[in-house]
Amino acid sequence: MKRSIYGLTFEQLTDWMTEHGEKKFRSKQVWDWLYQKRITDFSQMKNVNQSCIDLLNEHFTIETLSEEIKQESKDGTVKFLFKLHDGNVIETVLMRFNYGLSVCVTTQVGCNIGCSFCASGVLRKNRDLSSGEIVEQIMQVQQHLDQQGNDERVSHIVVMGIGEPFDNYENLIDFLKVVNDQKGLSIGARHITVSTSGIAPKMYEFADEGIQINLALSIHAPNNKLRTQIMKINRAYPLEKLMPAIDYYLEKTNRRITFEYILIKDVNDHKKEAEELADLLKDKRHLSYVNLIPYNPVADNPYERSEKEAILTFYQTLMDRGIKCGVRTEHGTDIDAACGQLRSKQIEKEKARKKKNLQEN
Ligand SMILES: C[S@@+](CC[C@H](N)C(=O)[O-])C[C@H]1O[C@@H](n2cnc3c(N)ncnc32)[C@H](O)[C@@H]1O
Numbered sequence: 001m002k003r004s005i006y007g008l009t010f011e012q013l014t015d016w017m018t019e020h021g022e023k024k025f026r027s028k029q030v031w032d033w034l035y036q037k038r039i040t041d042f043s044q045m046k047n048v049n050q051s052c053i054d055l056l057n058e059h060f061t062i063e064t065l066s067e068e069i070k071q072e073s074k075d076g077t078v079k080f081l082f083k084l085h086d087g088n089v090i091e092t093v094l095m096r097f098n099y100g101l102s103v104c105v106t107t108q109v110g111c112n113i114g115c116s117f118c119a120s121g122v123l124r125k126n127r128d129l130s131s132g133e134i135v136e137q138i139m140q141v142q143q144h145l146d147q148q149g150n151d152e153r154v155s156h157i158v159v160m161g162i163g164e165p166f167d168n169y170e171n172l173i174d175f176l177k178v179v180n181d182q183k184g185l186s187i188g189a190r191h192i193t194v195s196t197s198g199i200a201p202k203m204y205e206f207a208d209e210g211i212q213i214n215l216a217l218s219i220h221a222p223n224n225k226l227r228t229q230i231m232k233i234n235r236a237y238p239l240e241k242l243m244p245a246i247d248y249y250l251e252k253t254n255r256r257i258t259f260e261y262i263l264i265k266d267v268n269d270h271k272k273e274a275e276e277l278a279d280l281l282k283d284k285r286h287l288s289y290v291n292l293i294p295y296n297p298v299a300d301n302p303y304e305r306s307e308k309e310a311i312l313t314f315y316q317t318l319m320d321r322g323i324k325c326g327v328r329t330e331h332g333t334d335i336d337a338a339c340g341q342l343r344s345k346q347i348e349k350e351k352a353r354k355k356k357n358l359q360e361n
């Protein structure tokens, strides 16, 4: 199996070139073709000599994802379902904001964290995505934009699709280096957000990376009892372990953390939980922002979305206590918007098709 060339950072490609007897400047040429001209075949690299093209063809591929489904919403959201080389399927979403175009990428096939409200968690992790497969999601979306002919660029990235990015740490870091590199896509670090369910040791490591990427923590509950009930990762990393990791990150980076808080009707959306959350964050409120996310219904899941009034009360309670917060606006409500839903539907369809085939044979 050949590697995806998108998976290599600029330094890795330069080392590879010299190890294979090629001049260092070849990596700059290759990156120009890949990320500026966005070619999809090595033979299109006009200023690269044939022996280098042959070498690249021998060791690497460019495109490994095939587009299975593309759903476009009235609000401009586009949801892609890609098939990987091994037949697994993943989702990627393009969202339009007034500040730019943001892509939500997937980092794993399924997720082992198993949060009770998440469509991704229902399907266990099958494997990690390679750094190349994560970069290629951005490239495929950029190619979709190129085809529209409006000269639009992906300007923001949120690592909030299926999977726990800190459970695929090395590939995540390589991905971030590739998309952030000025010689490539040059997407600003401050325009990239990584969301984690709270793998505390990796939060220390991330703080030490010295990159200016934004961090979001899926907190979802202000105490251990409730957090463990909805997120079993809290058994391994309860708040006593998580809060010091957050403090370390804030001290080391002086960057704001976004706390994501999904609002589930009658589960974690009472005023007392808002008060408790404000208490938990009070000593770091100058560097905190709470993103309230109304629960997005998932098939066969008993949870319900909070009432509008409960959402407003929660929001106001935090604001009154000096905690900056906002309610996430929804995108693509007329398509399979909730994370992991398009993929789950597709897997169910595939299972039904296989069963039917078996019965017929
Ligand atoms: C899918 S996760 C991926 C990143 C990482 N694993 C995490 O949990 O932060 C991204 C965000 O989507 C949220 N999410 C998951 N299922 C959801 C649902 N049904 N409705 C609304 N948000 C959901 C998660 O809580 C998390 O904050």
Ligand code: SF4
Pocket (backbone or CB within 6 Å): 111, 112, 113, 114, 115, 118, 119, 120, 121, 122, 161, 162, 163, 164, 197, 218
């Ligand atoms: S919310 Fe994040 S960590 Fe939890 S199951 Fe979904 S993808 Fe995994």
